[in-house]
Amino acid sequence: MPTVATLKQVKRELIDRYVRRDDRKGLGQVLLTLLPLALLWVAAVWAVSVSWWLIPFVVAAMSLFVLRSFVLMHECGHRSLFRTERLNQAFGFLFGVVTGMPQYVWSRHHHHHHSTNGNWHRYRGPLNIVAVDEYAAMTTREQRRYRNARSIWRAPIAGFVYLIFNPRITCMIGTIGLILHVAKGKLARPDISLRTHALGFKTPHWANWQEYRHMLLNNHALVLLCGSTAWAVEPLLFFCCWTVSLSLAGGAGIVLFTVQHNFEGSYASHDEGWDYDRAAIEGTSFLVLPAWLNWFSANIAYHHVHHLSARIPNYCLAQCHNDYQHLFVGVTRITLSGIPGALRCILWDTRLRCIVSVAEYDRQRSLPAAGA
Numbered sequence: 001m002p003t004v005a006t007l008k009q010v011k012r013e014l015i016d017r018y019v020r021r022d023d024r025k026g027l028g029q030v031l032l033t034l035l036p037l038a039l040l041w042v043a044a045v046w047a048v049s050v051s052w053w054l055i056p057f058v059v060a061a062m063s064l065f066v067l068r069s070f071v072l073m074h075e076c077g078h079r080s081l082f083r084t085e086r087l088n089q090a091f092g093f094l095f096g097v098v099t100g101m102p103q104y105v106w107s108r109h110h111h112h113h114h115s116t117n118g119n120w121h122r123y124r125g126p127l128n129i130v131a132v133d134e135y136a137a138m139t140t141r142e143q144r145r146y147r148n149a150r151s152i153w154r155a156p157i158a159g160f161v162y163l164i165f166n167p168r169i170t171c172m173i174g175t176i177g178l179i180l181h182v183a184k185g186k187l188a189r190p191d192i193s194l195r196t197h198a199l200g201f202k203t204p205h206w207a208n209w210q211e212y213r214h215m216l217l218n219n220h221a222l223v224l225l226c227g228s229t230a231w232a233v234e235p236l237l238f239f240c241c242w243t244v245s246l247s248l249a250g251g252a253g254i255v256l257f258t259v260q261h262n263f264e265g266s267y268a269s270h271d272e273g274w275d276y277d278r279a280a281i282e283g284t285s286f287l288v289l290p291a292w293l294n295w296f297s298a299n300i301a302y303h304h305v306h307h308l309s310a311r312i313p314n315y316c317l318a319q320c321h322n323d324y325q326h327l328f329v330g331v332t333r334i335t336l337s338g339i340p341g342a343l344r345c346i347l348w349d350t351r352l353r354c355i356v357s358v359a360e361y362d363r364q365r366s367l368p369a370a371g372a
Contacts, residue, residue: 004278007327015308019312029072060248070099071297072095074110075313080310114307133350157247260285264356281330284306346358
């Protein structure tokens with residue numbers, strides 16, 4: 001089996017060969033994503049005029065295109081969808097509005113994930129899983145609540161919170177705090193300018209003023225887009241389709257992202273001894289999906305290749321995997337039927353330096369008792 005050392009030797013060759021960003025291909029992917037999504041809103045108006053029972057089929061299709069929009073937004077954040085920087089920025093912002101996620105802010109957090117992949121001391125994944133010792137210290141009720149919160153059946157709720165609720169409430173709470181801070185400061189020190197008071201404001205809701213500006217722009221553009229669409233198609237229909245499609249897409253995205261790093265035996269290191277390339281091979285999965293689902297998820301299933309270099313565009317990932325598949329024989333394969341099992345791997349075994357399931361944790365705990 002090829003070793004990580006072998007991969008390191010050919011990694012530069014692999015990256016140079018497949019970092020082939022193409023503006024025409026990028027624009028083609030944008031059109032094939034946003035135009036069908038717009039047409040689905042027309043279809044929703046037609047469907048409701050026939051029967052509301054047709055709406056679930058339209059919403060299901062919408063959710064798939066929203067999922068694709070999110071993955072393309074993610075790719076714009078890596079500056080890999082287009083060769084041109086301005087196109088990545090412009091369409092990244094647009095996809096961020098379509099999906100309800102401030103793209104610039106999200107991308108900064110996502111870059112942290114890439115720079116620390118496999119280092120679970122610094123980054124514990126999208127669901128922030130705990131170490132086995134922390135889990136053992138929980139009460140039975142706390143353990144049950146912890147497991148239930150990570151159930152696949154709660155994914156749409158998580159998607160609602162992730163794409164609809166959190167970006168709105170974060171911006172709102174931060175803005176209210178900023179206004180109160182400036183007002184209080186101005187009353188106490190009227191001789192100091194509003195700008196100076198504002199610059200002294202600290203909040204956990206954004207890291208800098210550029211992030212805040214992008215949050216405001218995203219929310220304002222989203223209000224404009226939602227308002228105009230609701231006026232065009234009818235508010236109740238819009239609210240139902242938009243809320244459910246984003247919740248389903250967000251839930252699907254969280255599930256896909258989770259099982260790409262959380263699976264039995266997934267590499268989970270401390271700071272000491274952490275290796276970026278080993279994490280890409282042993283701590284990142286290859287989702288074996290149907291071709292149609294690979295299209296809707298913009299080939300994010302080839303996640304091991306993506307983590308070797310995020311600059312490889314989605315339209316080159318499959319070819320890179322096929323041409324260098326001899327290097328990836330050690331990558332864990334997960335099929336659609338294997339996703340529920342991977343989602344049960346929610347504990348970090350700090351001694352074995354890997355991810356384990358609750359069932360494996362219970363089995364390990366029973367071994368000393370069985371041998372006594």
